[in-house]
Amino acid sequence: MTSSVESSSAQSNSHDDSQEGFRTPTNLTLMKYLQELPDAERPPNPLQQQYHTGRVPNSKAGDGKPRLLLMGQRRSGKSSISGVVFHKLPPAETLYIETTIRVKKESMHSFMDFQIWDFPGHLDYFDPAFDVDKIFDEIGALIWVIDAQDEYLDAINRLNATILNLQNSYPNINIEVFVHKVDGLSEDYKMDTFRDIIQRVQDELSDAGYENAPVSFYQTSIYDHSIFEAFSKVIQKLIPQLPTLESLLNSLCANCRIEKAYLFDVLSKIYIATDTSPTDIGSYEICSDYIDVVVDIGEIYGWERPNENGESESEIEETGGTDCESLITMERKGNNYLYLKEINKYLALVCLMGDDSPAEKKALIDYNVGVFQKALSQVFPFSNGTNATTT
Structure with a gap:
């Protein structure tokens, strides 16, 4: 389950001439690219990551955590x-799950710190009784959920009213509409409803x-990977360093002849970056399911991860612990191998x-991935934290 970058580096020198198509100067390519990065793509403080929010410039300072607001009609x-x-x-x-009757706030601590606010469907957020700035000031994205199996005209009206109300103070807000529960619709009706x-x-x-x-x-459903x-x-969209991450993945793929590479958040199975080659849902599903298998084994041999309550029996530093690694062969035309390497916990x-x-x-491959890991740590610093806490 473990691998040493140093030993891989030594072996790479002896195999350089014989392994056609695999170039060990990946480190030079990545490091040169890293040195040429604009200062804007580097976080000003390595201990505090910066993310995109919808705040207008010079608005009051918040906690720096992008906020994802889940809104929509009841039972959506x-x-x-x-x-x-x-x-x-x-x-x-x-x-x-019981119907949400009050705003539910959660702080997620993983590769990035962000908040999830789940709003009851019956609330009028722009009522004078609510502090609009407190709700929307640090917003990263407004996720509006529409039940595709229900009457959705009122949901659309409320969505548009919300967007128009926010334009003056929050012009840069990301509006994300999830047309949800599409698993219960036929293919033709699903596309008609979506359009x-x-x-x-x-x-x-x-x-x-x-x-x-x-x-x-x-188009989304909780019963598949959508x-x-x-x-x-x-x-x-919240990560300013996304173009840099994509370029690093492109360089890795080119030097190791990798067909598709994903950088996953292990806890949620959200991928925060991928190379710029076309993405298909089938490849994502395979990689996502593969993480579950490796993590189950890694719980024994790899990182000690916090539990769902944010509790951990013992803290492991970013530089300590054992990183999981796996390579499997699969019966699938076109993509015959899956490779997984934990970057950190x-x-x-x-x-x-x-x-x-x-x-x-x-x-x-191990050597080049080790170089990618070092470059990634400079571009995208990680913070220690726990999994989830409810406030």
Whole structure:
């Protein structure tokens, strides 16, 4: 389960000439790229990561944690989404979740610190009784959940009213619309419903004088990987260093002939970055399921992770512990190998590789991944923390 970068480096020198297509100067490529990064892509304080929020410049200072607001009509599935994605709740058990009657706030501590606020569907957030600035000031994204199996016209009206109310004070807000529960619809009806919702939202905003609103739409369900794929896209918009992470992954893929690489948050199975080659849901599903298998074994041999209550029997420093590593062969046309390497206790690199034999070139891959890991730690500093706490 463990691997030494130093030993891999030594082996790479002896295999450099014989392994055609695998180039050990990846470290030079990555480090040179790292040195040329604009200062804007580096966090000003290595101990405090910076993320995109929807705040207007010079607004009052907050806690620096981007806030994800889950909003929508009653029974649209907001609490179920939060439970499945961030607490590993089996989808079947979401049937027993009680209706949310007050704002539920959670702080998530993983590869990045952010907050999840789950709002009851009956609240009017712009009522004078509510402090609008306190709700929206540190917002990273507003996630509006629409039940595709229910009447959605009122949900669209409330969504558009919310967007228009926020434009003056929060013009940079990310609006993410989850057209949810699409698993219960036929393929044709699902696409018709999705297109109808997009058209109605855009038309009503256009009629109100708000052209080209920055609203993104996703089809989601808690019974497949679509909800994790959607959250991955949402989280990526909050990371200023995303272009840098993608470039580092592109360089790694080019030097090791990797067909697809994902950088996953292990706890939630959200991928925070991938290389710029086309992404398909099948590859994501395979990599996501692979993480579950390796993590189950890694609980014994790898990082000691905090539990769901944020408790840990003993703290392990970022530089300590044992990092999990795995390479498997699978019966799948086109992608025959899966490679996983834990970057730290929160992040894992998962790669899909083709017909070449990684078993013969694994020393070179390990070496280049070790260089990628060092470069990543400089671009994207990690904070220690626990998994989830409720406030």
